Amino acid sequence: MAAEQALRLAAYVVVAVGITSLGVADLIGTVEMALAGVVLVAGGWVRDRIARASTLDPVLTAAVAAFAVVDVLYLAARVFDALVRFLVLLVLLRLLTARNSRECRDAGLLAFFMPVASAAVSLGVWFSFVFVGFLVAGTMLLVLGHELAEAERSGGPAAARALPAGRGMLTLGLAAAGGSLLVTLALFFVIPRIGEATLALTAPSRRMIVGFSDRVELGAIGELETDSSVAMRIRVGDVSLTPHLINELRWRGVVLDYFDGHAWTIARRRRAPLGRAALSEAEGRGVPGAGLLLTQEVFLEPIGTDTLFAAPRVLRARVPVGTALVDDMGALSMSHAASRLEYTVESIVGGRALERLSPTAHTRFLQLPPVAPRIATLAQEVTASSVGPAAAAQALTEYLRRDFKYTLSLERTTTLPPLEEFLFARRAGNCEYFASALAVMLRSLGIPARVVTGFQRGEWNPYGEYFLVRMSDAHAWVEAYIAGSGWLTLDPSPRDESVTAAWAGASLFLDALRLRWHRYIENWSSHDQLAAAATVRQAAGAWRNWREHWPRWPQLWPWAALAAMAVVLTWSLRRRGWSPRSRDRRAPHFYRRALRTLSRHGLRPHLGETAREFAGRVGDATPAHAPGFARITAAYEAVRFGARRLPSAELAEIEGCVRALAR
Amino acid sequence: MTQALWWPPRFIRPHRAIHPTREGWWCLLAAVGLGLTAVNSGNNLLYLLESMLLGLVIVSGILSEYSMRRLRLSPVLPEDVFAGRPAVVGARILNTKRRVPARSITLETVGTERTISVPRLAPGAERLVTWEHTFVARGRQRLPGVRVATRFPFGLFVKAGPVELDTEVLVFPAVTPVTGERPGPATGDGVSAARRRGRGSDLHNLREYRDGDDPRLIHWRVSAKTGATMVRELAADTTDDVCVLLRGRGLASPRLESGLSRAASLAVHFLRAGAAVSLTGPGVRVPPGRGREQARRVLTALALYAPAATPDTASVSGFDAEPAGRVVTVDLD
Numbered sequence: 001m002a003a004e005q006a007l008r009l010a011a012y013v014v015v016a017v018g019i020t021s022l023g024v025a026d027l028i029g030t031v032e033m034a035l036a037g038v039v040l041v042a043g044g045w046v047r048d049r050i051a052r053a054s055t056l057d058p059v060l061t062a063a064v065a066a067f068a069v070v071d072v073l074y075l076a077a078r079v080f081d082a083l084v085r086f087l088v089l090l091v092l093l094r095l096l097t098a099r100n101s102r103e104c105r106d107a108g109l110l111a112f113f114m115p116v117a118s119a120a121v122s123l124g125v126w127f128s129f130v131f132v133g134f135l136v137a138g139t140m141l142l143v144l145g146h147e148l149a150e151a152e153r154s155g156g157p158a159a160a161r162a163l164p165a166g167r168g169m170l171t172l173g174l175a176a177a178g179g180s181l182l183v184t185l186a187l188f189f190v191i192p193r194i195g196e197a198t199l200a201l202t203a204p205s206r207r208m209i210v211g212f213s214d215r216v217e218l219g220a221i222g223e224l225e226t227d228s229s230v231a232m233r234i235r236v237g238d239v240s241l242t243p244h245l246i247n248e249l250r251w252r253g254v255v256l257d258y259f260d261g262h263a264w265t266i267a268r269r270r271r272a273p274l275g276r277a278a279l280s281e282a283e284g285r286g287v288p289g290a291g292l293l294l295t296q297e298v299f300l301e302p303i304g305t306d307t308l309f310a311a312p313r314v315l316r317a318r319v320p321v322g323t324a325l326v327d328d329m330g331a332l333s334m335s336h337a338a339s340r341l342e343y344t345v346e347s348i349v350g351g352r353a354l355e356r357l358s359p360t361a362h363t364r365f366l367q368l369p370p371v372a373p374r375i376a377t378l379a380q381e382v383t384a385s386s387v388g389p390a391a392a393a394q395a396l397t398e399y400l401r402r403d404f405k406y407t408l409s410l411e412r413t414t415t416l417p418p419l420e421e422f423l424f425a426r427r428a429g430n431c432e433y434f435a436s437a438l439a440v441m442l443r444s445l446g447i448p449a450r451v452v453t454g455f456q457r458g459e460w461n462p463y464g465e466y467f468l469v470r471m472s473d474a475h476a477w478v479e480a481y482i483a484g485s486g487w488l489t490l491d492p493s494p495r496d497e498s499v500t501a502a503w504a505g506a507s508l509f510l511d512a513l514r515l516r517w518h519r520y521i522e523n524w525s526s527h528d529q530l531a532a533a534a535t536v537r538q539a540a541g542a543w544r545n546w547r548e549h550w551p552r553w554p555q556l557w558p559w560a561a562l563a564a565m566a567v568v569l570t571w572s573l574r575r576r577g578w579s580p581r582s583r584d585r586r587a588p589h590f591y592r593r594a595l596r597t598l599s600r601h602g603l604r605p606h607l608g609e610t611a612r613e614f615a616g617r618v619g620d621a622t623p624a625h626a627p628g629f630a631r632i633t634a635a636y637e638a639v640r641f642g643a644r645r646l647p648s649a650e651l652a653e654i655e656g657c658v659r660a661l662a663r
Numbered sequence: 664m665t666q667a668l669w670w671p672p673r674f675i676r677p678h679r680a681i682h683p684t685r686e687g688w689w690c691l692l693a694a695v696g697l698g699l700t701a702v703n704s705g706n707n708l709l710y711l712l713e714s715m716l717l718g719l720v721i722v723s724g725i726l727s728e729y730s731m732r733r734l735r736l737s738p739v740l741p742e743d744v745f746a747g748r749p750a751v752v753g754a755r756i757l758n759t760k761r762r763v764p765a766r767s768i769t770l771e772t773v774g775t776e777r778t779i780s781v782p783r784l785a786p787g788a789e790r791l792v793t794w795e796h797t798f799v800a801r802g803r804q805r806l807p808g809v810r811v812a813t814r815f816p817f818g819l820f821v822k823a824g825p826v827e828l829d830t831e832v833l834v835f836p837a838v839t840p841v842t843g844e845r846p847g848p849a850t851g852d853g854v855s856a857a858r859r860r861g862r863g864s865d866l867h868n869l870r871e872y873r874d875g876d877d878p879r880l881i882h883w884r885v886s887a888k889t890g891a892t893m894v895r896e897l898a899a900d901t902t903d904d905v906c907v908l909l910r911g912r913g914l915a916s917p918r919l920e921s922g923l924s925r926a927a928s929l930a931v932h933f934l935r936a937g938a939a940v941s942l943t944g945p946g947v948r949v950p951p952g953r954g955r956e957q958a959r960r961v962l963t964a965l966a967l968y969a970p971a972a973t974p975d976t977a978s979v980s981g982f983d984a985e986p987a988g989r990v991v992t993v994d995l996d
Contacts, residue, residue, distance in 0.1 A: 109686070112712075116697065119708035127708055135715055139817075142719070146818035150767045154780030176722055176816055184718035188711050194702060522707050648785045 003151075006165035007101050007144040011108035013137040015091055016040055018114030021130040025118035027084045039092050057097050064089045084117050101160070105145035108138065125517040132181065139177035143169065193526040212253050212305040215265045216453055216476075218418050218432050219410045227471035231303055231455060233515050235466040237295030245292070245350050246457070248489070250477065251309040251469065253454035255329035259440065261369040261417055264432075264451050271325040271333065274317050291351025299518050300341040303471070308332035309454055310345035312489065319343040320525065329450060342523045355486050357448060365448030365481060371440060372420050379441035389447045390482045393490055396441050397478075400434050400492035403427070431493040435476040438492045448481040456495075463505075464512030590654050591636040594629065597661045611636055628657040679731070680823045681724075687819035690716060719817065726816045730766050731824060733759045734784075734811055738828045739791060743962070746801045746924075747837040753793035754809055754828055758784040767815035772796075773808040773826055798834040801923065801966045806832050835962040836923045841932035867898035904951055904988020905933045907961070909944025913995030914970040922995040923965050929991055930961040939988070944968075944995075951988075970995075 019040075023033040068086040076082035091114070094107035115134055119127065147169060152160040234251065241249075256264035294311055308317065308324060314332055317324040320342060325333050332345070357365070382399045383392035405428035412418075414425050419440060422433045435451045442449040453476045458469030477491040520528075587595075595605070603621055605614040615633040619626030635654050638644040646654065683691060694716040701709035739753035758765045765784040770792055771777070779792045798804050808826035869885060872892035880894045907926050913919030926942070933940045934957060942949035942961045949957075949964050 109689070112693070116709070116712055119712055120704070120706060122708060131711060131715070139719070142817035142819070146767065146814060146816060149818055150780065150782055150814070153769075153778075154782055172816065176726060179722045179725070180715065180718045182718075183721050184711070184714040187714035187717050187721075188707075191710060191714060193705070193710075521711060524707050524710075645787060648788050 001165050002161070003144055003148050003163040003165040003169065004101050004161060006169075007141065007148060008104050010137050010141040010144055011095060011098075011104045012040060012043065014108040014134065014141055015095055015111045015114075017130055017133045017137060018091070018111035019088060021115045021118040021122075021127070021134070022084060022088065024124070024126050024130070025122045027081065027118060027121065028088065032085070032088070036088060036092065039096070043096055060093055060097065064093055080117075087113055087117065101145065101148045105141055108141045112138070125514040128517055128521070135181055135184070136174070136177040139180055140170075140173040143173040143176060188521070189524065189529070189532070193524070193529060212303075212307045212453060212474075214254070214269060215263050216254070216256060216432065216451075217263045218436060219430060229471050230301055230468060230511065231471045231473065232301055232309060232469045233299040233461075233464070233466045233511075233518075234458070234469060235297040235464075237297075241292065241294070241349070249311060249349070249457040249467075250475065250489070250491075251455040251457075252312045252452055253305075253307045253309050253331065254452070255327070255331040255479070256451045256453070257329065257364055258367055259369055259436065259451075261371065261419070264436065266327070266329075267364065267367070269327055271327045274314070274324040274326040274332065291348045294347050294349045296345045296347065298341075298343050298345065299515060299523070300343070302341075306334045308334060308341075308343060308345070311347040311349050313348045313351070315346040315348055317343060317345045320523075342519070355481075357481055362448055365450055366443050366446065368440060368443050371417070371444075375419065375423060375437075375440060376444035378423065379444050382441075383445060389445070389480075390485060390488070392445055393442060393447060393480045393482065393488060396438055397490045397492045400438055401494045404429070404434065404494065406430065406434075406494050431476045431495060434492040434494075435478050438478045438490060439480075442478070442480050450479050452477050452479055452489075459508075461508045461512055461515075463509045464515045466512075466515060468508070468511055588636060588639045590651070590658050591632060591640075594632050594658045594661055597658065598629075625661055628660050632657050632661075678825060679728075682821045682823070684814065684818055684821060686817075690720065690819050694720070720819065723817050723819055724822070727813050727820070727822045729763055730768070730815045731811060731813050731822065734765055734768070734824075735759055736809065736811065736827045738806065738830050739793070740806070740830075740832060743835060743959070744798060744832055745835045745838050746798055749795040749797045751793050752796050752806060752832075753791055755789060755791050756781060756784065756811075757789040758786055760786050762786055765813075767813050769812045769814070771810045771812050771823070773810060773829075775807060798832070801834050801836040801920070803967070804832050804834045806830050833963065833966055835966045836920070836927040838928045838931050838962075839924065841928050865898040866895055868896040869893050870896060903938040904941070905929075905938045906941045906943055906951070906988060906990045907933075908990050908992045909942070909947060909968075910992050910994050911996030912945050912970045913968075916970075916996050919970060919995050922993050923968055926993045927962055927965045929993070930965075931958055933991075934958045934961075945970075 016037075019028070019033060019036045022028045023030070028036070064086070067089065068082065071082040071085055072079060076085070087110075091107055091111050094110060095104065098104040098107055112134075115127075115130055118130070144165065148160045148163060151163045232251070254266075256266055258265045258267040291313070293315070296310055298309065300309070308319070310317070310332055312330070314326065314330065317332060319334065322335050324343070325335060327333070334341075379396060383395050386392040386395045404422075407428040408430055410429060410433075412421065414421050416425060419433070419436055422429045423437055432451075432453075439449040439451050453474070455469045456473040456475045458467040458473050460466075461468045475491075475493070475495070477489060477493070479487045480490055481487050591611075598604070598618060601622070603618055605611075609617075611633050615626075615630050618629045632654055635646060635650070639646060694713060697709060697713045697716065700706075701713050735757040737755045737757070739755055741750050741752070744750045754770065756768070756770070764786055766782070768781040768784060770779040770781070772794065775796070777794055779794060781790055781792065784790055796807065806829060808829035810823050810826050812821055812823035814821050869882060870893065872881060872894050876894050880897075882893045882895050885893045907930050909922070909926060913922060916922075926944075930940050930942065934953065934955075937953065939951040939953045940957060940961060941951035942964055947964050947968060949961050951957075952960065
């Protein structure tokens with residue numbers, strides 16, 4: 001392939017990758033992408049027509065400019081969208097009207113702004129593929145452009161047209177791309193993350209989801225349970241959790257205290273910045289059996305909620321921007337709904353906080369709507385044999401788990417209020433029905449209770465070593481206050497947790513890759529840089545310690561000195577042309593190749609036979625090869641015995657003779 | 664002292680000059696803009712693209728350095744360089760690397776801004792590149808330096824090495840064709856009757872034998888008569904001899920250069936005609952001789968002629984009391 005053609009191809013690939021990046025980032029629609037694809041594929045034909053009628057150039061340019069103005073004023077929802085479309089049109093126009101390789105390369109270079117635009121709004125591992133594709137194709141474009149320019153400079157346009165895109169050029173381009181990738185990654189991790197994001201370019205939230213707001217309708221979470229998309233990924237710190245604790249692990253979100261018969265809401269939400277005072281470490285650790293400190297690194301997808309999910313009893317939280325807020329029921333949140341977010345939370349799991357409820361709070365968590373008296377009657381019947389509120393709470397939980405079914409089909413079949421229908425007619429529901437029923441029954445017995453929405457533990461990903469929590473893991477449960485024990489977590493839903501177990505290993509591996517991309521590329525921060533620097537420093541300290549211990553083994557010094565001498569000697573000998581196979585290697589490469597080729601024809605030098613004698617024998621056996629091999633032998637003698645260095649032209653001629661031997 | 668304060672020491676001074684090309688400026692501009700946007704937005708993907716641009720710049724620097732390093736330049740100069748006449752000068756460029764070829768090498772002549780491209784130079788290969796250069800003045804002149812430069816691998820930057828090959832060249836005075844002058848006995852300019860020793864056939868003198876004399880020159884008869892070993896000294900054959908005589912010092916004279924050029928032209932003309940030519944003038948003495956080497960001697964003397972360095976009066980002592988053969992006088996004043 002000619003280098004000009006290769007350059008044109010590379011430019012098309014670069015533009016295609018750029019347009020793909022815009023499409024995947026939803027900056028251009030499917031129709032626009034398809035149109036751009038058609039223009040690219042039919043580019044050759046269009047280009048030929050335009051080249052013939054060069055007067056079309058200003059017409060097309062004017063058309064693109066006019067469309068851009070109209071787009072900005074009337075069509076585009078945002079100026080950014082109009083600019084993106086203008087960029088696409090400009091690149092395509094430049095590519096299709098390019099009359100020489102330089103203009104073609106410029107079109108490819110202009111396409112660099114496409115991934116820049118998509119980077120401003122993109123959050124996804126796909127960007128890594130776009131990035132690598134763009135880097136490779138872009139580097140090839142630069143290399144080819146340079147080679148063509150050099151050929152034109154030295155030999156004129158005819159030399160440039162005749163330049164082939166050989167293997168060497170391809171190797172050079174790939175090597176340069178590989179080197180650039182390595183340097184890019186090194187720079188990426190090292191470039192200091194300075195300043196605050198004063199011009200935040202963040203991806204819009206995917207959507208506002210139900211279930212994690214101030215008001216949760218009965219059945220709302222059921223809508224989420226069919227959604228298998230990832231909600232968050234949670235890495236837990238190095239702590240040995242018991243199997244019981246692992247099973248009981250839940251990611252607490254919103255806590256609701258007021259029930260109106262149809263929906264749970266927060267009666268009075270009072271939030272304050274989460275400080276050390278929220279739950280002091282002394283309180284957490286000072287009490288016997290207070291539990292384990294669990295550090296969670298949470299990677300929250302843009303699910304459109306301001307809630308921060310964490311294991312219950314949060315000790316402290318660190319968020320990248322802004323402040324973490326906590327309400328009076330211990331629920332964490334941000335001041336605004338964020339896009340993809342990474343935050344760290346420390347919680348105390350497995351213990352119980354000795355919290356005293358004030359009379360006002362007591363009243364607050366006993367609030368009940370006007371519900372049917374038979375619900376209270378049912379609660380009393382179930383707990384008739386229970387001694388104390390804790391036993392009663394456990395009995396009600398077991399009752400619901402045992403006698404009711406979990407279902408996502410929540411069609412109303414009666415005109416009864418939802419809770420009554422669940423308890424006395426349908427006897428099946430989703431987790432909110434179970435939680436609501438338990439909370440109402442507990443309150444009817446005088447036990448303070450509240451409903452919590454959040455997520456189940458999720459699936460363990462062994463490749464990335466984190467919990468993969470999907471939207472389908474959204475869950476609701478109950479916290480009941482037992483005097484002397486504090487708030488107990490009660491989960492009455494007989495929900496099968498194996499719904500996500502069908503995921504194949506490959507998917508988990510891909511998800512681990514995705515997490516690494518989010519963690520180490522998208523969320524790489526100055527904090528991470530400091531941590532990495534500390535690790536390096538620690539490693540250097542360890543090396544110093546090792547060196548301090550080294551003199552304690554003085555018997556190793558002579559061996560080390562000997563090894564160093566051997567290395568130096570070997571290096572020195574090799575510089576002089578010596579090698580362990582120097583006998584073979586003294587013969588130049590072309591002669592060895594010629595011998596290998598002849599050996600395939602059954603012609604091998606005998607022991608003691610000189611090169612010239614062997615050449616004579618080859619001439620007798622295959623007269624057609626006699627002149628060629630005689631030339632090779634003469635060159636071999638000149639190099640081997642005359643220490644002559646063959647000029648490149650002569651070497652090329654000899655290589656031609658060697659190739660002729662194989663025919 | 665001021666330079667020592669302001670100029671960095673040699674070991675930290677970059678030994679290559681780097682200039683962005685048009686594409687390189689765009690690349691740097693994009694890197695600056697993208698860097699500012701990345702800092703302001705805190706968007707790591709923009710940091711990634713910024714790193715890509717900087718990575719390309721760094722890789723470009725590394726590859727161009729590998730391409731340029733261990734290239735040896737040696738000058739190739741013609742034997743005779745005349746003022747005002749284009750001379751083909753050249754450089755031999757050798758890639759002493761063992762594995763890596765040198766690519767996209769350009770030789771740039773300083774001052775004349777001439778560029779010569781060497782697209783690829785294999786490991787161990789050598790290439791001779793030549794170009795024309797005209798030295799305006801005679802004497803010791805410096806060859807315009809040559810700089811090795813490359814745009815490899817992306818054409819974003821031009822990396823140039825230090826100026827090399829700015830060696831000294833001896834430029835002879837301009838030589839122009841001479842018409843109407845033939846070697847032989849003088850007709851008008853004056854013929855010297857004086858004879859001198861040489862390798863002719865006529866007897867010039869008899870003297871006592873000294874160590875090293877050719878035994879064949881022993882004059883046996885005279886030796887027998889005098890009782891001392893006498894040898895013959897032969898007279899030089901001076902019929903074709905020409906002596907170019909410089910008259911005057913040429914100090915601040917507009918005729919100096921034209922006179923030297925005339926003298927050089929005459930000397931070359933007579934030497935080509937087979938005559939033995941000598942040069943005599945204020946502070947200049949070139950004994951008679953023939954052939955190419957004599958031409959170089961005469962031309963060198965004329966090239967290096969400096970009027971201020973000449974003695975006040977032209978002494979005519981030296982290798983010969985009087986110039987033999989025909990004397991051609993050239994006025995410098």
